[in-house]
Amino acid sequence: MILRDIVTQLDLQVLAGEGALDQEVTGGYIADLLSCVMAGAQPGQLWFTLQTHLNIVAVASLVGVAAIVITEAAAVGPETINRAAGEGVVLLRSAEPTFETVMKLARLL
Amino acid sequence: MIPPLIVDEALRKGLHIIAVTDHNAVGNAAAVMEAAVGSGLWVMPGMELQCQEEVDALCLFDTLExxxxxxxxxxxxxxxxxxxxxxxxxxxxxxAEGDFIAxxxxxYQGPAQIPLEEAAAAVHALGGLFIPAHIERPMKGLLGVLGLWPAQLRADAAELSPNLRPSxxxxxFRLPPELPLITSSDAHWLAVIGSVMTIFVLEGPPSIAELRRALCGEGERRVVVP
Structure with a gap:
């Protein structure tokens, strides 16, 4: 499925990376411990997390995930958004908690 | 873990400096400081902060205030x-005698809603030291939670768990070469006090400023993990 379609269907807010929404999404990964994401997430996946520290951009870039999806409308600082924009990392935000967001995605796949 | 027993155990283990660092709390530091008066043991009041990202960090100060x-x-x-x-x-x-007050x-559980870097800046503004704790632990350790050492973080050192040597x-892990590494016992029981330690070689009476100079390696000062 194409990332842009997921953004529309799940009503996600695009915080950064507007120019990189036409990529294929291969699956998903859920974790708030970044060491787990580094070890377990795969390129092309959507990474769902509540963690908003600046390091999420570095980890997303390292793994090559399709996008970070911040859930539960968690507040994201300008440093994180600017870094994501600078590194071409797609940063999305869902108003709903992780479970509901992922359930919606599962119905689309 | 009542104050006179903590002081006795620290002295028995040959320690000169300890810190009292309850989780997100400072309430019992004064009693241990008072119990140590005249003993030669320097007790730093402090806290094991859990910040918003669920990373633990030691915050150490000169004074109770x-x-x-x-x-x-x-x-x-x-x-x-x-x-x-x-x-x-x-x-x-x-x-200070270990008698019940209240x-x-x-x-005190869970994270305080302050981001890691903001917490470091606030502790520094008060004159304290900011040292992320047991950084290699999968939970509550900086590297476990945040995956990588954040380049913008102004920490005075990083603490390793007792079983992990600095080398x-x-x-x-890819740590900044200039980041000092220390280890401490994280004692939750008397017997664990002094089970591991870091030696701070100082050139003056112990203070946060002297510890900071030792961490920076100023003059003959240095830190050694034996």
Missing amino acids: QAQAWEAQVRAVALPFRHDAERFGPQYRVN EDDSF AARQR
Whole structure:
């Protein structure tokens, strides 16, 4: 499925990376411990997390995930958004908690 | 873990400096400081902060006033719960002799809603040291939670768990070469006090400023993990 379609269907807010929404999404990964994401997430996946520290951009870039999806409308600082924009990392935000967001995605796949 | 026994155990183990660092709390530091008066043991008031990202960090101060000012900032952003003594056991405040003063139902678990870098800046503004704790632990350790050492973080050192040597930590993780590494016992029981330690070679009476100079390697000062 194409990332842009997921953004529309799940009503996600695009915080950064507007120019990189036409990529294929291969699956998903859920974790708030970044060491787990580094070890377990795969390129092309959507990474769902509540963690908003600046390091999420570095980890997303390292793994090559399709996008970070911040859930539960968690507040994201300008440093994180600017870094994501600078590194071409797609940063999305869902108003709903992780479970509901992922359930919606599962119905689309 | 009452104050006179903590002081006795530290002295028996040959320690010169200890820090009292309860989780998001400073309440019992004064009693241990008082119990150590005249003993030759320097007791730093401090806290093991859990910040918003769920990373633990040691915050160490010279004076009780600084530590209490920091505690007030942390309380203002603590999770809005009360401590459940029936489920988790009572939290006591004691005096320097170890006698009961009061039961405390403040909620000290969980993260304080302050970001890691902001916490470091606030502790520094109060004159304290900011040292992320047991950084290699999968939970609550900076590297476990945040994956990588954040380049923008202004920390005075990083603490390793007792079973991890600094040389091994530097091989396993990409840490800034200039970041001092220390280890401490994280003692939750008397017997564990002094089980591991870091030697701070100082050139003057112990103070936060002297510890900072030792961490920076100023003059002949240095830190050694034996």
